[in-house]
Amino acid sequence: MNRLPSRITEHSATLIDNVFLPANLVPDSYCDIMIHPGSDHLPVSCTIKQRIPTCEKSRRKLIRDLRPANLHEFREQISVISWEKVYEEPDPSRAFNNFLGIITPIFESACPLKLTRKKERDIPRKPWIDDEVVEAINARNACFFKSLNDSSEESKNEYIRQRNLVNKLRRSKKKKYYIEKFNEQKGDMRGTWQTINGVIKGTGKHYGLINAITVEGVTLTDKQQIADEFGKFFSGIGSRIREDTSHGDPAKSDTLFEDNRGEHHKFQFEKASIEELTKIVKNLKSNAAGIDGLNLKAFKVVSVYLLPCLLYLVNLSLEVGQFPEALKQAKVLPLFKSGNKQDMTNYRPISLLPLFSKIYEKIVHRQLYEYLDKLGILSESQFGFRTKHSTVHAAYHLMECVNSALERNLIPLTVFIDFKKAFDTVDFNLLLSSSFS
Numbered sequence: 001m002n003r004l005p006s007r008i009t010e011h012s013a014t015l016i017d018n019v020f021l022p023a024n025l026v027p028d029s030y031c032d033i034m035i036h037p038g039s040d041h042l043p044v045s046c047t048i049k050q051r052i053p054t055c056e057k058s059r060r061k062l063i064r065d066l067r068p069a070n071l072h073e074f075r076e077q078i079s080v081i082s083w084e085k086v087y088e089e090p091d092p093s094r095a096f097n098n099f100l101g102i103i104t105p106i107f108e109s110a111c112p113l114k115l116t117r118k119k120e121r122d123i124p125r126k127p128w129i130d131d132e133v134v135e136a137i138n139a140r141n142a143c144f145f146k147s148l149n150d151s152s153e154e155s156k157n158e159y160i161r162q163r164n165l166v167n168k169l170r171r172s173k174k175k176k177y178y179i180e181k182f183n184e185q186k187g188d189m190r191g192t193w194q195t196i197n198g199v200i201k202g203t204g205k206h207y208g209l210i211n212a213i214t215v216e217g218v219t220l221t222d223k224q225q226i227a228d229e230f231g232k233f234f235s236g237i238g239s240r241i242r243e244d245t246s247h248g249d250p251a252k253s254d255t256l257f258e259d260n261r262g263e264h265h266k267f268q269f270e271k272a273s274i275e276e277l278t279k280i281v282k283n284l285k286s287n288a289a290g291i292d293g294l295n296l297k298a299f300k301v302v303s304v305y306l307l308p309c310l311l312y313l314v315n316l317s318l319e320v321g322q323f324p325e326a327l328k329q330a331k332v333l334p335l336f337k338s339g340n341k342q343d344m345t346n347y348r349p350i351s352l353l354p355l356f357s358k359i360y361e362k363i364v365h366r367q368l369y370e371y372l373d374k375l376g377i378l379s380e381s382q383f384g385f386r387t388k389h390s391t392v393h394a395a396y397h398l399m400e401c402v403n404s405a406l407e408r409n410l411i412p413l414t415v416f417i418d419f420k421k422a423f424d425t426v427d428f429n430l431l432l433s434s435s436f437s
Contacts, residue, residue: 002031006042010156017044025050037144037163062113064295071301074110078103078302083309092317096324096356099313100292103306111298128177133169140166189390210334214342230334234349238424267371269318272363277311278303280362290354291331299355310356314363327357 001021005013019031028049033042081102089095143159178195185191212221215229281303287296299306317323334347353361369387372378378386383394398414405412419425 001026001029001046002033002044004031004033004044006033006044007040008042009040016041019044019046021046021048035145035148037141037159060115060117063116064289064293064298065111065114066295066297070111071298074107074298075302075305077106077110078305081106081305086309087312090316090320092313092320092322093325095316096313096326099309100326104292104294107294107298111295126174128173129170130173133166133173136162136166136169189392210341212342213344215344219342230344230347230349231332233344234332234334238421238426241421241425267368269321269364269367271315271318272311274307274311276363276366277307277314277359280359281307284358286358288352289331290352290357291329292326292354292356294355296355310359314360317360318364323360327354327360329354 001019002015002017005015006017007014021029025048029047031044031046033044035042083099083102085102086095086099089098140159140162143155143162147155147159178199181195182192185195210226212219213226213229214220220226220229281300284296284300289295313324330351330353333350333352334344335350337346337348339346373386381397383389383391383397402412402414
């Protein structure tokens, strides 16, 4: 189809890109090239005049209507609610279900789901491309098109000069941006690694509709079957790997740490305070709705009315030692990594937890961590998932061990172990048995 040169230099014009179409499409189709100063290898476009049926549903999606008027209505209705039905229930699961049964219908009525058309997203500008760079790019483009019409040496040199200026300016701005970014994140290891991963891997999330998967040689296209198979796969992967791993007898296993607690150091949950609950809610950031459909933005609007009741529910759960059943469910999204999109092993699960489960978990985590840290139960060699500890400390500890060995004329030997699906393969019965036997 293409008869135009797609690589143009000062001394040659070469057709290096070919387009092949079925014979029945050739008469109503044509190719063209797009002149651009960014490269001497020009983009090729192909226009095929053929009507393709479109699916209107694919361009529409359901979203929660969180307009200010709706949020105001939600707040007004919640402000007059009576919570006796919650306070009268002594069972944590049933009490939470009563709480959820009150707020969910109000939320869905005040902030209903609406069908909206998907917006076409513009390609975002790189953060270091400011107005100065844009102005230089526009000047370069003008020089490029001028050099196409004017073959003089002066026009050519002017374009080359402007092109080199743009390249130098972009490199300088990019370097300055990342220097400032890393300086801002000093002491924030998570933020630093997010920036590094953004540079290496990009920031795009591999979510999207999964049209087909292959299970035991059979290709499935039904949405319900695909969801069921992913559910089985993700829930069973840990046990399948664990079956291939030998385990010791829980009855004979050693404890993970020395029991030096004594009777006066036995762990017991303490009641949470309204101040702690308020701080947790304020610091919540993820706006992704879980299986309950409740939205963080809407919750913060009415949190002043819900927190006293929520505090009662949290403390009831801590007192009884029971986590509400409704909070044990999560919405699981398959996140594509790489490779064949029909192979389930190329996906990893992302769990969107219910909004209120995050509050429960943060309170429990804070009390458990303070207890373990206070008694020195955690190993000094554990650097992950601890405040004021990071991979930097692990690397520094390793360097100290190596240097110490070398100073004593010893040969240091290091073994690095990476466990596949480490969290999923934990045997929690064995863990509890070995921790408190």
